[in-house]
Amino acid sequence: MxxxxxxxxxxxxxxxxxxxxxxxxxxxxxxxxxxxxYEWFNMGTTDTGASDDTHKVVVDNQTNTKYQYEKKIDxxxxxxxxxxxxxxxxxxxxxxx
Incomplete structure (x- = not known):
């Protein structure tokens, strides 16, 4: 080589x-x-949601739906x-x- x-x-x-x-x-x-x-994984819809180093909330602007994401080992x-x-x-x- x-x-x-x-x-x-x-x-x-x-x-x-x-x-x-x-x-x-x-x-x-x-x-x-x-x-x-580590990757972000969609954990489903949420009303409130958590936001910290391993959690985030993403809002779909078209439907105004909030999705909870969790950072986990892929x-x-x-x-x-x-x-x-x-x-x-x-x-x-x-x-x-």
Missing amino acids: VGFPTALNTKEDYEYVRANFPAEQWQPVYQALLDTM PNCKLIRLGYTETEVKKILGVSV
């Missing part, structure tokens, strides 16, 4: 770049795994599909767990 790969598709690919390239090259791709781990995220855990990636990056 010549140069940093453009696509990392397996856990072995991630481990390879971590072992063979400088941290400034592999750290952003590991950080991207964490950054794309079960289809790449981090999980590769077989990593959030704790494992944070330890690799040196982020406090």
